[in-house]
Amino acid sequence: MNQKIKILVDRMLSGDKPSLARLISLIERESPEVPEIMELVSPSQLQPYRVGITGLAGAGKSTLVNKLTSFYRKQNLTVGIIAVDPSSVITGGAVLGDRIRMQQHYLDEGVFIRSMATRGCYGGLCKAVEDAAKLISVSGKDILIIETTGIGQTETEITKVADVVVMVLTPGFGDSIQLMKAGIIEIADIIVVNKADIEGADILVNEIRNELKYSTRKKDQLVMMVQASNDIGVAELFEEIEKKRLENNLEERILKC
Template sequence: MLTERVTKLINGMLAGQKNSLAQLISLAENDSPDLPEIIKMLHPHRGKAYCVGITGPPGGGKSTLIDRLTATIRSKGWSVGIIAVDPSSPISGGAVLGDRIRMNQHYLDEDVFIRSMATRGSHGGLSKAVASTVKLLDASGKDIIIVETVGVGQTELSIKQMADTLVLVLVPGYGDALQVMKAGSIEVADIIVVNKADYQGAERLVNELRATLTPNRRGHEQSIITTQAINGIGIGELYQALDQRRKKR
């Protein structure tokens, strides 16, 4: 049976209180024994959110891309939950949160909730608490949930189990498409974004990727979209591609 405190947190979250949501996520991060019952109680409130996983190697500009994409999503009137999965510090076990500063403009938006989580050594690049946090954000009423994973693609494939759509972000210079295929990311991605498309080698990377495209695991055709996230270029096209998939799910 849940304690009065936890019940109050659940009621507070359902009433739109960010602090209650944050405290419930902390319970998930700390693997609270109450978590299964919390998730069970929230089941009637879940199932409406659209979950987007965004992954790719370091230096691809994922945080900037998410920042611009969030602004576009908010301009359409949708609420957003963002889970940024960061590498754990080998000393403290805490998340390395440097990139989150790029999303500061959204922290004061009542319809955006941002949470950074450490991997804490879990396999697949995802914190064990991420799946529970997606469910909490869904129950809290967020329309779109974005999960950003850390590192190189082959360790992030566990995201496909919780995301409606998986976006792989690459940049020119990361290597040819064959190398990326060996990482196992391309075949499970729904949308491949070539960011920093003004860099040398972008056109070649796009051509190599096009030669590899096949219908993915959900039967959808994969899409390739070029962006310059820092300038906002291509973000509208990415939003449209995501919105089309949201409507078809």
């Protein structure tokens, strides 16, 4: 057993942020120690509720994550955030800019934010993100928010690591409509039309509702209009997510009985 790893994991489990950060780096760079790390992480510990936020670049996902985090913090729930952005196919580099919107939480003891690049798993979620999510989960967070950008074929993987999937769309540019036509909204539990003050928001909502008529799970999919940067509709969104979280807990409890 690698002593260094053991110490890092122990510290992480007791809530030490630098150790958690370090371990995520080891996972990210596919260190040979990863299996060891994951073994030490006991899955029996209390799992946080996992919120997946997905949608096109520029839809306002980070702003929404920032606001939702504030709501959770007001309820004294601790939050872990993983913000995923794509790596350049050509250089392997990336600019991870989601943190800009979350500045107000930087110094909050109850919030941990990690930006991750896809590093080769284009379009979907990587194994590294899944493992990092596990680490943050066992480090003692009540809520885990995973923000992913761009919607590709494999984006449906978000459903694997999230208990609730929120898809953020915006009016204009037609990209959102393209997405819908591709049937990708199927994976979302809540579809948010953000920047609802922009022209075309109503049209987009109607299109979504039309599309959902053909969805295999139409009954439980919600469509909400939000203006995240103007604080309109965010509280309602939070409540809907909370409802799902509480239902989820109830189900779990019933299962355990």
